[in-house]
Amino acid sequence: MKDRVLAFDRLPLEVLTPPPFATGIGGQAVSTALSDRVRLVIRTLHYSRRTERAYAYWIRRFITHYDSRDPALMGADEIRSFLSHLAVSARVSASTQNQALCALVFLFARVLGLELKPIGEIERAKAPQRLPVVLTRVEVRAILDRIAEFPVSCAGCSTAPVCGWWNACPSA
Numbered sequence: 001m002k003d004r005v006l007a008f009d010r011l012p013l014e015v016l017t018p019p020p021f022a023t024g025i026g027g028q029a030v031s032t033a034l035s036d037r038v039r040l041v042i043r044t045l046h047y048s049r050r051t052e053r054a055y056a057y058w059i060r061r062f063i064t065h066y067d068s069r070d071p072a073l074m075g076a077d078e079i080r081s082f083l084s085h086l087a088v089s090a091r092v093s094a095s096t097q098n099q100a101l102c103a104l105v106f107l108f109a110r111v112l113g114l115e116l117k118p119i120g121e122i123e124r125a126k127a128p129q130r131l132p133v134v135l136t137r138v139e140v141r142a143i144l145d146r147i148a149e150f151p152v153s154c155a156g157c158s159t160a161p162v163c164g165w166w167n168a169c170p171s172a
Helices: 013-018 034-044 049-065 076-088 095-110 135-146
Strands: none
Touching: 034 049, 034 095, 049 076, 049 095, 049 135
16 A cells, blocks of 8 residues: 555646657657647646537547648647638638637647747737617617607517507608
8 A cells, every 4th residue: 555656745837747759760659649648737736628529529630731740849839820810811710819829829839838939919809890770869769769650668668569550651
């Protein structure tokens, strides 16, 4: 019983640190696939399952964008190009582009243990311009005048589609 080391006997940092991976020539994984490594690190760090799915999706999409090249051989230039592609060609939203960036930074820093040089300027996805719908005073008056033509019980009626108050409209 004394030979076994229990998880609570170790420091919390040791418990949360992912185990080292067996690597072969060129830093390629020998025993586990990249997707398994990603999932293992995410689960070790207690990220949510939804984060795991999202990160796995963006990492897979990044790798397939570059024809299944080894991500350990890629870097900031490829990330910049991929994120710009998402904004320009795929027309994703700004939050989606940001999620992809977080997944790729996680891949390089936490999973592969590589230090990225600064990514630099990327083409950012632009939030759509939303113009508020505002009625003029004349339009508001016209709406209120139309409502005033109906009985009070029908104007605020929540069952208007059932009782058919629109049939009483003089212009209908």
